[in-house]
Amino acid sequence: MSSSEWSNSVVGVLSPSAFSPSALSLGSSPTVQSEVEWAMHMGIPAVVFPAVPASPNFARLLHSTALLVSGSSTSIWLDVNFEPKEACYGGVQSILSSCDNASTIGLNLRFPEQETSSVTIATVLVHLNRFFGLPVKGVTLPTSIFLTNKKGYPTLSKKMQVVIEWIMKRGGDKIRWVIEGEKKHFPADENSQNNTSGYLNYLQYLFHLRSRSDVTEVLDCEEAKAESSYLDYLQAPLQPLADNLEFGTYETFERDPVKYRNYESAVLLAIRDGVNLQKWGGNTGNNVVNLMVVGAGRGPLVRASLNAVKRYNSTCLSPNLQPLTPRMLAVEKNPSAVIFLHSLVALEPGWKEVVRVISSDMREAVVAEEEKADIVVSELLGSFGDNELSPECLDGAEKSGLMKPDAVSIPTNYISYIAPLSSTKLHQEAKAQSYSATDGTHGPMGQPFGYLRAMETPYVVRSHAATQTHIEKECFTYVHPNPDLNDPAKSNSRFVRVEFESDEKYGMGNGCGYGLYNQQDAKLAEASEKVEGEVGSGITIHGLTGSFDSLLYKSQTENFEEHISIAPQTFSVGMFSWFPLFFPLRDPVFLPPGCTAGVNIWRLGDGKKIWYEWSVDIMKEGSLVSSTPVHNPNGRSYQVGL
Numbered sequence: 001m002s003s004s005e006w007s008n009s010v011v012g013v014l015s016p017s018a019f020s021p022s023a024l025s026l027g028s029s030p031t032v033q034s035e036v037e038w039a040m041h042m043g044i045p046a047v048v049f050p051a052v053p054a055s056p057n058f059a060r061l062l063h064s065t066a067l068l069v070s071g072s073s074t075s076i077w078l079d080v081n082f083e084p085k086e087a088c089y090g091g092v093q094s095i096l097s098s099c100d101n102a103s104t105i106g107l108n109l110r111f112p113e114q115e116t117s118s119v120t121i122a123t124v125l126v127h128l129n130r131f132f133g134l135p136v137k138g139v140t141l142p143t144s145i146f147l148t149n150k151k152g153y154p155t156l157s158k159k160m161q162v163v164i165e166w167i168m169k170r171g172g173d174k175i176r177w178v179i180e181g182e183k184k185h186f187p188a189d190e191n192s193q194n195n196t197s198g199y200l201n202y203l204q205y206l207f208h209l210r211s212r213s214d215v216t217e218v219l220d221c222e223e224a225k226a227e228s229s230y231l232d233y234l235q236a237p238l239q240p241l242a243d244n245l246e247f248g249t250y251e252t253f254e255r256d257p258v259k260y261r262n263y264e265s266a267v268l269l270a271i272r273d274g275v276n277l278q279k280w281g282g283n284t285g286n287n288v289v290n291l292m293v294v295g296a297g298r299g300p301l302v303r304a305s306l307n308a309v310k311r312y313n314s315t316c317l318s319p320n321l322q323p324l325t326p327r328m329l330a331v332e333k334n335p336s337a338v339i340f341l342h343s344l345v346a347l348e349p350g351w352k353e354v355v356r357v358i359s360s361d362m363r364e365a366v367v368a369e370e371e372k373a374d375i376v377v378s379e380l381l382g383s384f385g386d387n388e389l390s391p392e393c394l395d396g397a398e399k400s401g402l403m404k405p406d407a408v409s410i411p412t413n414y415i416s417y418i419a420p421l422s423s424t425k426l427h428q429e430a431k432a433q434s435y436s437a438t439d440g441t442h443g444p445m446g447q448p449f450g451y452l453r454a455m456e457t458p459y460v461v462r463s464h465a466a467t468q469t470h471i472e473k474e475c476f477t478y479v480h481p482n483p484d485l486n487d488p489a490k491s492n493s494r495f496v497r498v499e500f501e502s503d504e505k506y507g508m509g510n511g512c513g514y515g516l517y518n519q520q521d522a523k524l525a526e527a528s529e530k531v532e533g534e535v536g537s538g539i540t541i542h543g544l545t546g547s548f549d550s551l552l553y554k555s556q557t558e559n560f561e562e563h564i565s566i567a568p569q570t571f572s573v574g575m576f577s578w579f580p581l582f583f584p585l586r587d588p589v590f591l592p593p594g595c596t597a598g599v600n601i602w603r604l605g606d607g608k609k610i611w612y613e614w615s616v617d618i619m620k621e622g623s624l625v626s627s628t629p630v631h632n633p634n635g636r637s638y639q640v641g642l
């Protein structure tokens with residue numbers, strides 16, 4: 001075979017004799033070493049370690065082999081006899097931690113020879129959900145688990161079909177499928193068992209499941225294609241206050257099909273409220289509404305707000321409903337974006353008459369009395385709500401007198417959410433930041449990033465190889481206009497402790513922590529039974545996932561409100577402007593069954609910068625069992641410039 005066939009179509013299996021207790025007595029094996037070296041030479045992508053009973057010597061051999069292959073294109077797959085009946089999750093996660101969660105080790109979930117009829121689908125899925133926080137790379141199906149259809153071809157039971165489709169949807173096309181065992185299912189006219197197409201029949205059946213609409217809807221939709229290169233890819237959070245965003249970054253934002261639509265609807269609600277509350281329109285004699293977009297960027301919220309006025313005016317069909325005249329101020333501190341705004345004012349029909357651009361930081365902008373805003377529109381939100389310093393900017397705008405005393409703000413509030421996340425992959429990726437640069441000033445080319453700094457930095461990431469283990473809980477709330485603006489005892493610093501009680505379904509329904517909570521999965525999981533020694537045996541937490549929900553506007557006179565959200569419970573489907581924020585833990589913590597995970601999180605500032613600190617502790621029946629260190633004390637590793 002050619003080298004490309006070796007590197008694309010072959011998985012290596014190590015000699016079983018290398019794993020006998022006597023061969024393993026020193027935790028090393030010349031056989032394994034020479035076979036793995038040969039696999040590396042051939043460019044074979046994966047070599048399978050058998051599922052022998054775990055022992056310190058086996059773990060040592062696995063770890064030393066994982067180090068041997070690092071830097072090559074070969075990785076190690078650890079076979080896992082996947083059965084909810086056995087205590088397999090606990091064993092696997094402890095082996096992985098003995099190997100320091102090496103990124104060269106993946107898992108191959110091997111289904112049993114025969115389907116276990118006593119275990120329900122719900123139990124299998126709850127068990128699988130937990131495994132998806134570990135590095136699942138392959139799934140092996142023995143031919144004996146297949147049934148034979150009327151024509152003689154392989155098929156799977158209804159239960160196994162649900163399980164396989166669930167894995168396909170959750171793992172995506174990154175999962176490798178292995179068919180193993182005697183070729184048993186082929187029609188009578190396919191004359192011989194040795195017919196090579198014998199295995200193709202099994203693969204074709206898997207392709208058939210992959211092409212079912214419920215799978216393709218998840219894996220082949222436009223959104224999935226657009227996201228594919230971002231899966232589990234850590235990015236430094238944007239700092240639009242300290243840095244100036246690039247043209248292309250604004251352009252990417254502006255493609256979001258949901259965000260601007262919801263903003264437009266929120267502005268329309270606020271305009272109608274103003275009419276219903278007799279602030280403007282109707283017979284108030286005032287037909288002017290002062291709009292202000294602070295942090296206008298390239299103007300999409302200016303456009304959305306003006307559209308909202310147009311939409312309102314188009315409903316003013318009777319003479320006592322006066323159309324409104326908008327007056328718009330667009331405040332922006334990025335000088336290059338200001339150039340673009342000026343060109344829009346010159347070129348966009350109708351803008352010259354109503355839009356004035358102010359090139360200034362909103363905290364220092366000055367406006368005339370008659371220009372003060374009735375409705376202030378902004379989008380200064382980060383993945384964790386307040387992490388791009390929206391509270392400080394909007395408070396600053398309020399203090400510098402940009403708003404009328406009865407002005408409304410869109411957004412009206414934003415709430416950050418936090419939940420524990422199990423993800424060996426994201427933990428490995430965070431660790432890898434200590435070696436590779438996240439930008440020109442970090443890493444080998446500049447200032448060393450270092451392990452501590454890498455593990456005390458939150459990252460924006462489209463989590464995928466991850467399991468959110470509990471429903472997210474509220475962290476910090478900010479309201480605008482700020483009711484505490486002039487209270488010297490109140491500040492934007494916050495501390496919150498949230499406790500996540502033992503969940504035997506391991507957050508089933510939250511999936512990987514990104515996307516709308518899956519009610520169907522959650523409902524299904526309710527039917528799962530406790531299997532002795534397994535489901536209920538704890539889960540490893542590698543970090544925290546942060547998200548937000550923002551109330552853009554709640555009507556005071558009608559029963560409507562508009563939100564944007566990336567918190568799974570309220571996720572705005574179709575919106576792609578934000579991925580969650582991953583707060584890594586330096587060392588993963590194990591959450592044993594029946595225990596509570598306490599998450600402590602601080603948002604602190606010193607007038608020049610803002611930062612988060614975080615820690616996790618484990619409690620059993622109200623007593624503290626263990627605790628991580630407080631990460632990022634005094635903002636030593638990560639901070640956001642004011």
Ligand SMILES: C[S@@+](CC[C@H](N)C(=O)[O-])C[C@H]1O[C@@H](n2cnc3c(N)ncnc32)[C@H](O)[C@@H]1O
Pocket residue numbers: 240241244245250253254294295296297298299300301331332333334337360361362363378379380381393
């Ligand atoms: C996340 S972008 C949103 C841009 C645009 N409104 C949109 O929705 O596409 C935030 C914008 O606010 C601007 N900005 C951030 N802090 C600001 C401040 N203190 N004063 C003025 N503009 C600010 C940034 O330069 C950036 O253009």
